[in-house]
Amino acid sequence: MTDTQDSTERTGSADNGSAPSRRSLIGWGGAGLALGAAAAGGAVAMTRTGNDVDPAGSDTGGAVPFHGAHQAGIATAVQDRLHFAAFDVKTDDRAAFVQLLKDWTQAAARMTAGHTVGDGAYGGLPEAPPDDTGEALGLSPSRLTLTIGFGPSLFEKFGLADRRPDALVDLPQFPGDNLDKTRSNGDLCVQACADDPQVAVHAIRNLVRIGFGTVAIRWSQLGFGKTSSTTPSAQTPRNLMGFKDGTRNIAGTETDRLRKFVWVGEGDGGDWMTGGSYLVARRIRMDIESWDRTSLQEQEDVFGRDKGEGAPVGKAKEHDKPFLKAMKPDAHVRLAHPDANHGATILRRGYSFTDGTDGLGRLEAGLFFLAYQRDVRKGFIPVQRALSRADALNEYIQHVSSAVFAVPPGVRDKDDWWGRTLFSKEA
Secondary structure, eight states: OTTTTSOSSOOSOOOTTOOOOHHHHHHTTOSSGGGTOOOOOOOSOOBTTBOSSOTTTTOTTOOOOSOSSSOTTSSSOOOSEEEEEEEEEOOOOHHHHHHHHHHHHHHHHHHHTTOOSTTOSSSSOTTSOOSSOOTTTTOOOTTOEEEEEEOGGGGGSTTOGGGSOTTOOOOOOOTTOOOOGGGSOOSEEEEEEESSHHHHHHHHHHHHHHTBTTEEEEEEEEEEEESOOSOTTSOOOBOTTSOBOOTTOOOTTOHHHHHHHTSOOTTSSOGGGTTOEEEEEEEEEEOHHHHHTSOHHHHHHHHTBOTTTOOBTTOSSTTSOOOGGGSOTTOHHHHHSGGGTTTOOOEEOOEEEEEEEOSSSSEEEEEEEEEEESOTTTTHHHHHHHHHHHOGGGGTEEEEEEEEEEEOOOOOSTTOOTTHHHHOTTO
């Protein structure tokens, strides 16, 4: 099979079903016109019918199947690195945009399998640019996943207004938000996760090249050190504040919880979204310097857990059921817990980031928060409302970037493509 797991090393040659070659198009007088001229799984029980579990487990060289009922990169075991990109659509030609989605799908299937894009990075016509940028040559698939989402603004284009799901709401302005409009929103997004940062960056870079003239990057974010896990059998990761994060995150193997809280079901509205999910992306800046001068006791009071074990207040072990009333009223865990929010539950896939300094000698660092849910109105919004009003952690953090996307169902087979259920008249 050419699109999933027949290769563990990137090569420079194409096989059947590859994306159209830019060089072959140039040879017939077209400069790439057909290309558009822009948290507890880890098991090996993955099948092609659904990307609920990472097939590679802890093998950082493995390939995650691209095809399935759900897009990979949601319930898949969280990888170590992230390159997230939001795009603006630069064309009003619906056919050109649909062709881009098809070309992106072919390229994504090849890259996640460890192949180069099109005819590869070398060996072709010297007069034409290669189809692949080449920086991932010789690297393994590194469990690369590529996940696409459509923003609210996309539905203002191409006559799609009546297909915007009710659950894809514009996020409200929460108390304390200080959002940078140039780093927020977007017509669509692609989330690239991998265990090798160069593999993730290579994937976004090549999608940008394919989409040149049709889409353009609006903003992007690199991330490292996953801060949430979909594999509870593994050690819970820590955020840059040194605390374990996402202790009771939804596991990739918890099919019942995924069905209840993550995957859009039949009858939820917007039938084309059945099997998909909704993504909220928030860039959260941390005041690292102030936090580092805060006493250990206050740090633990802020979170409602101890820093060493991660146990909730009054308990001995990390996974002990928390007694919320034993925590301070403004403790983060107490306010964020489903029991305090009428059962509201999200799947988290956050990453830490450091982007130099802020010009004042302080680290530009924090959490790039990614949350998947069945309905934003019943997931992120009620939880964030509670946190923004009273969370003690707000003294040390600020939300500076925000976006929401509808993440369509998975690509079923080699004849399917990203967004087909939304754009195809037959869907």
